Amino acid sequence: MASFTCDRCGKCCVSLGQSIIIERQLNDRNYYCRSTIDNLFFSARVDPAFAEEIADEFLVQGDAPAGTYPKVCPFLRKVPGSDTTTCAIYATRPKICQSFTCYRMIIMDRNGNTCGRVIGKNTLRTDDPALEKLWQGLVVPIPSGNPAEWTRRVAAILADHGYHAKPVE
Numbered sequence: 001m002a003s004f005t006c007d008r009c010g011k012c013c014v015s016l017g018q019s020i021i022i023e024r025q026l027n028d029r030n031y032y033c034r035s036t037i038d039n040l041f042f043s044a045r046v047d048p049a050f051a052e053e054i055a056d057e058f059l060v061q062g063d064a065p066a067g068t069y070p071k072v073c074p075f076l077r078k079v080p081g082s083d084t085t086t087c088a089i090y091a092t093r094p095k096i097c098q099s100f101t102c103y104r105m106i107i108m109d110r111n112g113n114t115c116g117r118v119i120g121k122n123t124l125r126t127d128d129p130a131l132e133k134l135w136q137g138l139v140v141p142i143p144s145g146n147p148a149e150w151t152r153r154v155a156a157i158l159a160d161h162g163y164h165a166k167p168v169e
């Protein structure tokens, strides 16, 4: 088993983030919030780098007609000077975000380098053309109804071709 590592790319925060609601601002960095997926309230503490930006936006959004702002998490922020995004409340992000895993399996090549990730039922993300071909030919046809059996069969096929599958916990 491999441990899931979130690289904070922010991709899931566009869809998952639609469920994150700021109920009220408590002070310059702290917000009382709710996640509508599990209907749990949580306290969010904003990274100082984004505190003013979020406070300003919160004030404006409070007066704006519904639907004015894009439906992404209010705490998703662009990293200054880069094209990437980050969570402005990462240390206090809600349970739903902490438990979310965007891939279920890592695939390593014969040198131990990560060369693929499996997301959803059986979608492969890889830059390795040989692995992609193998996946499409031998893995995609495997029924995914029984996850444990699917993992066992996929791991065996990959091992036969020099790859190592590590399910993510």
Ligand code: SF4
Binding pocket: 005, 006, 007, 008, 009, 010, 011, 012, 013, 100, 101, 102, 103
């Ligand atoms: S859970 Fe995955 S998609 Fe979401 S921010 Fe982390 S790495 Fe990106």
Ligand code: SF4
Binding pocket: 010, 012, 013, 014, 016, 017, 020, 073, 074, 075, 076, 077, 086, 087, 088, 089, 090, 093, 094, 097
């Ligand atoms: S709270 Fe953070 S991790 Fe959760 S959806 Fe918003 S930006 Fe993403």
